[in-house]
Amino acid sequence: MEDFQHVKNTSPHTSITYPSLLMWHWYFLAWLAGLWGARYFIPSLVLLGSIVFFYALTRHIARQLPEKNLSLSQGSVRLGLLCVLFFIGIQVGSAAIPARPYDIRTPDSLPSVVLGKKPVQVTGRIREVITSPDRRIKFILTDATYSVNESTHPVTGDIVWTWANRKDAWNKQQAAETPKTGQRETKKGTLDEGSRIQRLRPMVGETVSLKAKLLPIVGFRNKSLWNSQEYWQNKGVFWRMWTWGDKAIPVRSGDISLLTEWRETMRFTVSNQLEELIHTDLGKKLASTLGVTPFRDAVRFIPALVFGDRYDIPSRRYSQLSRASLSHSFALSGMHLAIVALSVSLLLSICIRRASIYELISRPKLLALAILPAAALYVWIGGGSPSLVRAFIMLCCWCTLLLFNRPQVFMDGLFWALAIMTIADPLIIFDLRLQLSALAIVAIIIAMPLVASAKAYLLPEKKTRLQRLKRAAFDIFLLSIAIQLVLYPVTIWNFNELSLWNILNIVWLPLLGMIIMPLMLSGLIVACASLAFPALTPIAETIFATAAAPIATLFAFLDDMDNAGFLAPIIMQRPDWLGIVAWYGTILSALVWWQIEGRYAVPEMFTSLYEGAPTWESKLFTAAGLPLVGDDIENQPSTQRPSDNTRQDTPATHQNRLISTPVPQSRLAHWMARLALTGFILLAFVPEIQQAYSPETRTKLNILDVGQGQALLLTFPNGKRMLVDGGGFSSRSFDIGRAIIVPSITRQHDDSLQWILSTHPDTDHIRGLFHPLAYADVQGYYATAAIPHGWNKKQLANSLKKSGIKKTVLAAGDTLTISENLELEVLHPSQNSFLEGNNRSLVLRLVEHTGNARKGLVLLTGDIELKGIEELLRSNVDLSAEVLILPHHGSASSYSPELYNAVSPKLAIASCGFMNKYNFPSTLVMGELHRRGIQTLTTAKHGEVELLLE
Template sequence: MFNERPLLIPFVAFASGIYVSDLLGLLLSLKSIAAVFGCLLLACYIRHSFPLHLLSFLFFFVYGLHALTPWKTPSPFSSLIQSLSSRTPVAVEGIISSRPVTSITGSSFVVHVDRIRNGKATTLTDGKLQVFVTTGDINVMRGDRILLSTRLHIPHKLGLPGEFDYARYLELNGIAATGRVASADDIVLIRGAVQNSLLRKIDLSAHRFGDAIRENLPDNSVSSVMTALLIGDQKRIPQQLNSAYTRAGVNHILSISGFHIGIIAFFVVQMTMVAVSRIEYLALSFNLRRCILLLALPAMVLYLVLTGAAPATTRSVIMLITFVMALYAEREVDAVNTLLLSALVLISLNPPSLFDISFQLSFIALWGIVITVAPVMERIGNFRRSWMRTLFQFVVTSCAASFATIIPVLFAFNQASLNGILANFLIVPLLGYGAVLTGFCALPMIYIYTPIAHLLLLFAGKMVEVSNFMIIIFGSLPLIHFHGITTVDMFFFLTCLSLFTLLRPSRMKYILCALLPVAAVVIHLAGPALADGRLHVTMLSVGQAESILIRFPEGSTMLVDGGGYLYDTEQDFGERILAPALRKLGVNHIDRLIMTHDHPDHSGGLPFLIKSMPVGEFWEPATISRGANYNKLCDYLAERQVPRRMLVKGDSFQLGDKIVINVLSPSAQQGFADQKYSDANEESLVFQLVYGEIKVLFTADAGFSTETKILTDTAEVASTLLKVGHHGSRFSTSDKFLDHVNPSVAIISAGLNNNFSLPSLETLQRLHRRGIATYRTDRDGTIEFISDGKTWNVATPFRSEDRLL
């Protein structure tokens, strides 16, 4: 097996080392690599192959444990940023190191910073900063030296179940922090790049091509798809259209991959062959087919650089170059070895690419095609007519790629689509063979003769229009939703693919591959049940917002508020943050949904939740202050026919045999005639949940005024757990209120380093003086209070790192 797959040991060992290094934070020095390499050299003199294979694995594994050192070692730049206040703008000077990209929500680029000015002090440094520009077209290029003023921000994990680790993503790309400027006009160009710089010429060409496409195709939904197909810029595609391509299962066509590169290389070779073969001297003197084949190499490399050298594109070019060189040398090509070679080269050049989702999915999709198509075609691919064989091979390839990636896609995105099996029949020929080739021919004509470029782009644009129309239809078909795929499932899945690849056909091979999915199902069935006879109060870490999930002993659920963004970001908080977190917790329906008041940081995620998840009943205070979000929320409630309940002080509900909910505020007469933003806080729904001897008090954003009224009107407010009011504001949770509630535990929802300095020092001191155990989402992540009605404990399960001081 190892003789047939010589790259198997290096790739598996190297990838395993990188993964373990990232998982455990373990980084080995070069001395360790040198020591193992010495042993490996000695093993070459041993007659038996086992020591050589073992030490080869150990060498590449140790090398993998060292590979992430440049990315994982704290840099002086990171330390400098941590010492600067994130609320004070600083002047950043540096050189642009990535091609600026523009999307419908703004632009972004990476700056290699070499100096930071904070007031009068200037600090020389060395590091990368991701810059986001809210409005305006970016006119700077790679290599330009710029100056801008921005607040530096170090991304962090919220501490939510299943959240995307953006901080780790930036770290693996060598980026220490992010910054934002309001307009492109705020960027000062100090010195342009060298005019004859190759990078600048490439960027200018890509920029000109993009402008020409948009000029000839004014419809953004068409021009954005064309720029994605031809120069790899997907950022301008409208979100709704991009989602439709994803739901239709053909999003792969928008990212430049081996399919695009192969078509273009084949086209270049064939056109050159037609032209050169007419020259008699060349045709008689050279083997034209063999020589012209080499023209594909510069064409592929040039197109790779023009499109930005994305990991998936680079992998494709490496594989195609390998195939071309093998054909030129008249050697047989093994697809598995070629795939291993391209993957090994990629992660050797850039080890963090192992964690890039586009690299993973493209690698697995091609893996599935390699191990499936050839065996199937050998057994049942004998057709009398070539077009029937080609059609059948296309079907098998499409099915292999779709089924091979369904588990990884569910693991990464919690939803997958098999619609691509059908959509590929129409979209791939239309865009791949039609729009890509036509548009590619138009690109040089932009420099040579623009009228022809205009005609070619118009023709390609018509094909994109037809494609977009069909994509909307395919995108409306049902998707597969599942949120239970775990790391263990991925291990079993990759093991199954490996067995199919490495073992020779036998009964034992198929038995082993069948047992792995069974083992995964058994592990899932043996997991803990959601209804465990205990009360779970989970404060989700949703930044400077608030959302609390309550799971009752018998398994029913209640969600108190849905978080949200304080300011309009053109993104749906429910779709991006709230719904994925709930589904990762195993929550697929909400029995009772409570909105304490209509402020965006409490209600922003509710509309999406209502339209995407079954809701049994909606509770809200009767005297609610209604905002812009409220009307949309009511429309979704009416559309889904969700029953609504208006609550006032004195309402009491018995939920099951053991749970009682008592409403403490607002009273029926508490409304405000002329409401201001801050007044709505005093109308917040305040209630107490009673479970046996345990009581939990939820205070939403209520302040001193509401607290005083509750103490006046309510005889008993003593509680075990207090949800501290208004994110720990100094205008809530008074001394008198704490004396009456007398909680053992307090929980606070606040965003890390938020602009409001919440929770306030005064509130924290009040809690500390009384010895109340205080947990905060900005430091502890998601907080879970668990009780059996008599005893209780608090866990912070989704933030493994040490609590910050």
């Protein structure tokens, strides 16, 4: 009875209210939808329609109050302005997108030095430095030129130069050539070959000159997948260069700012001290206690948490953190800025205890004034990364609104910050980091009233230390879940994986904020002081070791979880844009329904449950818009809704009191909110409904764009699917299976694959299969008897072990039954074939048969070359097919007019990379196919190719 009395008195549900949007907020949302329409026009129209609908609904609700009533002309003008701002946004966004200086489909538009694929001398000024895991640094060069035969030519657009394994080559920097003039300036801030600055990385403002291949940025052009070409185009970057180690050490010149030099000196000093720490007695002792690998990785993460420097981070560890829902805590963002702000607030509260100061200025305003300089300093230390800068702009907006006594600081600050950023850079709306940051703040705004209400309902508000810890843990856990729910469609679309380990944040985030980050910043101060007083170096190393210890403990714990299989990625179905709209539309509709009806209906249902009233079922259905026989909630007078005036005025009820009195709502408003909620929920199931009522009766073939490699996805009318090869690169840090293959197979589909086939074990065909084999729902793996070598062999064995399936060897004469009228014939190699390498590739023919009639739909040939083709032709099997996947990516080594005669295709496709070093497809092959009138397509030119076979 005591518990019921607590529930009845507090009525936490009615305290969950949300502020209304101001008119300029609606205008701004229309502007954002217009900017989005610069690249995605149809989705932006749906967004505009949703904005207009929700605006009309909220205006209809507001008309219940006399002071909020608008005339018809006023409402029409506002709706018109929404549409005008939408189209202005489209125009501004379209104008802001930099034009490409070349056309991929017409390579002749590229400069001759690019087509020649020869290294040229490139000179440019660094405007941005980006560090990446696995020892890679990206330098964006602007105002670039290239030199050929002693003549200099400008480069249209900026260049991204990736320098991999730079650290191993850094000691050879002194051997780099000096400028031809031989002159060395000595003024402060100017680079000199023998100066200490030469030991540092190239910095923003420097001019670098190096010899490397200049290539266009193309990316992987697959449907509904992230494309690096668009990402770099938004930054005005159209060209790329790649160097490794000491293969092309740059010549450096030019002036740099004093602040840039100071920061890089700090980073260099800390990095050196961390390297020394690993070899000290303290470091060795901690490594032996916590584990060598976890401790070394923890030390390498310190520059990432202090400077945003991810150069020494192993990508394997970063992936592990992502699967544990902790990666956000290791990438400098608004969360770290919040930690700095809270630390400053705590320090200020301890230092300033005189009440007279707060008579001059309120405590929140004083904290705001103190936080901003500290936050600005931290943004500078963090290198001014885009995430930190955006978070700082938001913080400035919030503090400014607070200083001017504005209400709704959190939501208004978000809108003001986004307005400033999108006006300054309209294309920033396409930046995933901004999207995640903004949505996370929206999630917090939505969740805070829910969390406060849940705490009042579940946790007694006692002043004991244990209760405070419980409430703090409750806040972190529920907020992290709310953020994950709001971010769900965006994260699944981009990263394709779901993590269920949010509970780890309860322990990790307080540890990071209260212990690790303060220790790191203290270590940074001591490390900087050690430049003048070297005796302080051991103290700095000790502080860093203390900060690294809990990180190493976390890594050791995650390693144990990983080895036990608890961190295996959960692969999710990727939504289309309609599903994303449906998700957020459902959230907004639920909030509107709650404001109109839910916050009154839910307490009544709870009261009915506790009192045993027989009508709660009818009230539940009535609240859902399905009135049954019984009392209808909406027919009750709105003035009789539960209010704080009828409840006992306890501290809990006082805290959760409604900030506004209930507004009488019309029956139309109730039904509009219900229909909106129901409509958006049903919208999420449109693809499934469409598939159920109009199923595809043809086989779909997707030749994925995997660069210089091959990956084919077959989807059959019965819903079964087959993956043939997965592409792959020599780089072990870029997993094409995780980045391209799995996102492709989960486009509006689950991760099930009935068959995975490997035509042969070359890297450019097999490496993309490791990730789906290990983590997707795969029924069987089929390949030739050939076995991959080295690292590929080990990874394949690990993937098969994780999946629990065994390899099935295929040979000529085998058949895989797909359905009643579809089967896959294995035509090559024969069991007694003596061929090796490419010539032992699987040759597969998809056949449709009705009775005795058999029709070849597609012939898959792997990398078979001339010897294998000759053996295949001697077997006298039927090779005819509508579509031919050209052998060996269209190589001249697989040129065979006899094969083209035997297949007699209508279409031939070569899977190859843009401007690949092998010059695939061969002009000899393409010329012969054109002479025969056979249509040809290449993934290099067209990106992903999708065909319907019939």
